[in-house]
Amino acid sequence: MSKILIRGAKVLGGEPQEVLIDGETIARVGTGIDAGDASVVEAGGKILLPGLVDLHTHLREPGREDSETVLTGTRAAASGGYTAVFAMANTFPVADTAGVVEQVYRLGQEHGYCDVQPIGAVTVGLEGKKLAELGAMHESAAGVTVFSDDGKCVDDAVIMRRALEYVKAFGGVVAQHAQEPRLTEGAQMNEGIVSAELGLGGWPAVAEESIIARDVLLAEHVGSRVHICHLSTAGSVEIVRWAKSRGIDVTAEVTPHHLLLTDEMVRTYNPVYKVNPPLRTERDVMALREALADGTIDIVATDHAPHPHEDKDCEWAAAAMGMVGLETALSVVQQTMVETGLLTWADVADRMSFAPARIGRAQGHGRPVSAGEPANLTLVDSAYRGEVDPAGFASRSRNTPYEGRELPGRVTHTFLRGRATLVDGKLA
CATH class of the missing domain: 3.20.20.140 (Metal-dependent hydrolases)
Structure with missing residues (x-):
């Protein structure tokens, strides 16, 4: 698996940092991390949470x-x-x-x-x-x-x-x-x-x-x-x-x-x-x-x-x-x-x-966003505002009580053990 550098993410809502994913795990968390041969996700101040x-x-x-x-x-x-x-x-x-x-x-x-x-x-x-x-x-x-x-x-x-x-x-x-x-x-x-x-x-x-x-x-x-x-x-x-x-x-x-x-x-x-x-x-x-x-x-x-x-x-x-x-x-x-x-x-x-x-007791999940932990992560654009449109749901069913309601926030990226399952709001 390739390396991924998430740049400028607010880990748990804190100050912007970089998070380097190497394979299935988080390799480094900090600032000034060299991207090297990693693909880069520009977070731009989005919130980074554990999956x-x-x-x-x-x-x-x-x-x-x-x-x-x-x-x-x-x-x-x-x-x-x-x-x-x-x-x-x-x-x-x-x-x-x-x-x-x-x-x-x-x-x-x-x-x-x-x-x-x-x-x-x-x-x-x-x-x-x-x-x-x-x-x-x-x-x-x-x-x-x-x-x-x-x-x-x-x-x-x-x-x-x-x-x-x-x-x-x-x-x-x-x-x-x-x-x-x-x-x-x-x-x-x-x-x-x-x-x-x-x-x-x-x-x-x-x-x-x-x-x-x-x-x-x-x-x-x-x-x-x-x-x-x-x-x-x-x-x-x-x-x-x-x-x-x-x-x-x-x-x-x-x-x-x-x-x-x-x-x-x-x-x-x-x-x-x-x-x-x-x-x-x-x-x-x-x-x-x-x-x-x-x-x-x-x-x-x-x-x-x-x-x-x-x-x-x-x-x-x-x-x-x-x-x-x-x-x-x-x-x-x-x-x-x-x-x-x-x-x-x-x-x-x-x-x-x-x-x-x-x-x-979900093994490998609910872990800190820190080096050595499994790279199960969620990136959230908390500044987003938009109306809920069930036509765009991935679920087979559409029985949502929020259709047409404006809600804040949007998940843009999800990573399961270092592999992107959601990229820019679209399923990988």
Whole structure:
């Protein structure tokens, strides 16, 4: 592989420097580095971050290739600055065996736009009745360490306890979709003033909060790790904050859309705003931003959930839940967290690279931008402003809530182990 010199980049938002990539690693970081025979990328003051890591992505393959494939999903990831993604288990067949997770893992290796780490199902068929082959998935070539029935809650306390006990043996983590099913039967949106006015079935905050409260107590009892997927309410923030104050090994994520959008958007009856968990109130949004800033919420995860056109272009009640997010996540975080002064770019590197890599144990990712480290890097033009046009997405699906909205920032280059996967905003 050839040498690449990135010149004039603000590493983690600091002073402009040069970064020399030699093969798969970073050779030097500093000033006055001679380009020699290296090809030069003129950064011109752009922000250089470690490659982003998404702990919560739906790639749909196998089984729903009409929505997304590992190829199109990883191309979308590279376009958004990601060098590693964790692929959720709700595929067809479900990723509840060593064979299925190895298939997803190898597809990621073959396509090469970013590393793909499969997430294994907690229960067989996501049915919540019997533990899946957790040990076999961990010992497989995919080396699964994160397990989740995302899309469904592990609502049986006994099953959840057993899962926490099982993964403790190899340092794994159970990522919970916190949703008490009996409290959300027929729910269409956040329960509150807007749902009452629109006459749509309400999804109460307590349906999320009660599961989180139970699971942090189970994790404390077992002495295991639990991760809370797509935390969305102010009450959930307080529960996680309390659990961390007790020393419970809990981590939590927030999605970009829960940092920006509210249930007021549902007044349009546009199914693009239908998501699980639902968009909440302005009060919840502010609490989530503050919690991400103070570290109560550990990471930003996209919950990239692609759907074909026909599953979204229909009446609200019949529409599928979910939004695509890999290609807009960093821009939303810049707008909601950096431009509001809540996070620095160094903080963004922590919440979107270092911490998710640490939670998921993604080898070679979430590493410092320094000599000797793998050259997994993302270059961001933070001065850019532009309207979101889903026609230009690399994802196979177009169900974005940001179409036509002006967002800041644009990823111009992504490097996976020294190889450019995105150059000047175009896939390599």
